[in-house]
Amino acid sequence: MEPLIKDPAQMDPMMPPEGQRELEDLAFELVSKASSLAGRMSPIVTTAVGELVRSMNCYYSNLIEGHSTRLRDINRALRQEYASEPERRKLQVEAVAHIEVQQAIDEGRDEPAEPTSRAYTMWLHGEFCKRLPEDTLWLEDKGTNRIIRISPGEFRDGEVAVGRHLPPPFEVLPDFFAKFENAYRSDGLSRVRQVIAIAAAHHRFVWIHPFYDVNGRVARLMSHAILKRLGIGSALWSVSRGLARNVDRYKALLMAADQPEKRGATTLSTEGLTNFCQFFLDVCLDQIEFMGSVLAPSELARRMEIYTEDEVRANRLPKGSFPLLREALLAGEFERGAAPSITGYKERMARNVLSKLLELGLLTSAGPKSPVRLGFPVAVIERWFPSLFPANAI
Numbered sequence: 001m002e003p004l005i006k007d008p009a010q011m012d013p014m015m016p017p018e019g020q021r022e023l024e025d026l027a028f029e030l031v032s033k034a035s036s037l038a039g040r041m042s043p044i045v046t047t048a049v050g051e052l053v054r055s056m057n058c059y060y061s062n063l064i065e066g067h068s069t070r071l072r073d074i075n076r077a078l079r080q081e082y083a084s085e086p087e088r089r090k091l092q093v094e095a096v097a098h099i100e101v102q103q104a105i106d107e108g109r110d111e112p113a114e115p116t117s118r119a120y121t122m123w124l125h126g127e128f129c130k131r132l133p134e135d136t137l138w139l140e141d142k143g144t145n146r147i148i149r150i151s152p153g154e155f156r157d158g159e160v161a162v163g164r165h166l167p168p169p170f171e172v173l174p175d176f177f178a179k180f181e182n183a184y185r186s187d188g189l190s191r192v193r194q195v196i197a198i199a200a201a202h203h204r205f206v207w208i209h210p211f212y213d214v215n216g217r218v219a220r221l222m223s224h225a226i227l228k229r230l231g232i233g234s235a236l237w238s239v240s241r242g243l244a245r246n247v248d249r250y251k252a253l254l255m256a257a258d259q260p261e262k263r264g265a266t267t268l269s270t271e272g273l274t275n276f277c278q279f280f281l282d283v284c285l286d287q288i289e290f291m292g293s294v295l296a297p298s299e300l301a302r303r304m305e306i307y308t309e310d311e312v313r314a315n316r317l318p319k320g321s322f323p324l325l326r327e328a329l330l331a332g333e334f335e336r337g338a339a340p341s342i343t344g345y346k347e348r349m350a351r352n353v354l355s356k357l358l359e360l361g362l363l364t365s366a367g368p369k370s371p372v373r374l375g376f377p378v379a380v381i382e383r384w385f386p387s388l389f390p391a392n393a394i
Contacts, residue, residue, distance in 0.1 A: 005168050008176050011207070012267045014183035015193065015200050016274040023274070026281040027195035033288045034232040040295055041236075044332030044373055048364075049295065050106060050235025052376050056388055057238035058098040061220055062091065064244050069095050071394045072378055090136060097131035098217065105225045106235045115225035116184040116201050118177045124218045124225075125211050126153025139213055148212055156212045165258050167209035176208050186229075198226045199280035200273060203257045207268075227284070237291040241388075242283035253279050294385050301326055307383045320345055320353045321362075328363060328374040335371050 005011075016023060041049065055074050062069050069091045073083065077092035078099065101124065104110050111123035129137060129152035137150045141160070148158065155173050159166070168176050184201045186194055205219045220240050227233025243250045257272035293299070304325055311317035320343040327334050327342050334342065339350040354372070357363040361377035376384070381394055 004166055006172050007266070008172075008179040010266050010268070011176060011179060011204060013270050013273060014179070014204065015197060016277050017270065018193075020274060023196055023278055023281065024192050026278065026285060027192045030195060030281060030285050030288070031191075031232055033285060033292070034234070037236055037288055037292050037295070038234055040292070040297065042330075042332035045329060046234075046236060048374055048376060052381070052385070052388075053235055053238055053291075054099045054102050054106070055095075057102060057224070057240045058095045059389060059393060060238065060240040060244035061098060061217055062095065064220075064240065064247055064250070065216060067091055067094075068393065071381065071389055074099075075378060090133075093132060093136070097128050098221075100131065101127045101221060102224065105221065105228060110225060114181075114184075114186060115222050115229060117181050118174075120225070121205070121210065121218055121222060122153045122155075124221050125214060128214060128217060128221075129153070150212050150214070155210045158212075160209060160212065162209055163255070165207070165255075167207065173208070173210055177210060180204055180208065194230060195232065196277055196281070198223055198230075199277035201226070202280060203254060203273060203276050206254060207258060232284075236295065237287050239280075239284050239287055241290075242287040246279075246283065249279065290387075294388065297329065300384065301329055303384050303386075304329065307380060317360075318353045318356055320350065321357055324354060324357060325362060325374065328372060333371040333373045336365075336369070
């Protein structure tokens with residue numbers, strides 16, 4: 001085991017050294033690619049895709065924690081339809097908690113403090129944990145066999161071990177977090193350094209391990225919030241997918257950045273932190289590029305058309321379906337009365353096509369006379385958004 005860490009200076013360095021050209025180039029590219037992704041779809045379609053991406057983010061964040069929650073189960077839980085089997089139900093409840101907290105971030109209803117502040121991370125932890133049933137807030141310390149209650153939004157009041165790593169004792173957590181807050185304040189960093197700091201803060205947060213549990217989830221939600229505040233993150237992509245798909249490397253690099261600078265040193269490895277930051281930003285860039293390819297309007301429309309043709313041939317969709325779906329994709333929404341002109345059918349036939357698409361959830365509407373928008377039911381995810389989820393996760 002590591003010796004107990006009590007001096008915040010032992011957490012240095014808080015950032016990779018300045019002048020790391022490869023890291024800086026990654027930061028520039030990340031900002032550029034994120035800007036191009038943001039303008040690809042109408043705001044209405046972006047909102048609908050964002051709901052799907054939140055479920056995706058939740059699925060992959062669960063996967064990193066060693067849990068697999070199928071998309072169908074997540075969607076049922078969002079409709080308050082929970083499984084009777086206790087473990088599945090527990091995972092569904094956690095999924096809804098994760099999605100609701102991320103939605104608050106995406107919609108600007110989160111804590112106004114900086115995401116790397118003590119106030120914000122406590123808000124994240126509190127908002128997540130207060131949505132969980134009481135029986136899931138108790139855990140056993142395997143080292144001492146002590147039963148511990150997780151207090152939502154409160155730092156731990158005892159010691160923990162994370163593998164071979166012994167995080168700082170609970171009584172010095174305020175000192176470590178004061179250093180953490182000061183190091184990652186946005187007003188003290190250039191734009192490029194702010195981007196690099198997202199990755200550095202991710203590691204240093206899980207290294208401090210301020211809560212008894214849920215530190216990994218809080219770290220990933222914190223990273224999402226920082227990206228969002230910087231105008232890089234959005235509802236259209238999630239870093240969790242990339243971390244989950246490279247989970248062994250993610251965890252190995254987290255551990256490598258836990259190591260001392262050299263044998264007997266009292267500070268942490270500069271190389272370990274730099275390597276983790278490069279990995280993390282690479283993953284962000286990869287996920288933006290992936291979602292850019294999946295959400296390219298022309299390619300998405302093509303996949304939708306192929307799907308619709310297959311369903312029409314199988315007599316599961318009526319002819320004239322694709323023009324309505326394409327209109328919803330490109331325009332965001334359309335009035336129900338426009339269905340005849342969009343399909344080229346007479347009113348009754350056009351209304352029948354529209355009704356079928358609404359019945360299947362391929363189009364959605366807030367009310368019987370409201371405009372219609374594109375929907376993303378589970379049945380189309382694999383065809384419209386290939387590789388968004390593993391095939392067995394839907």
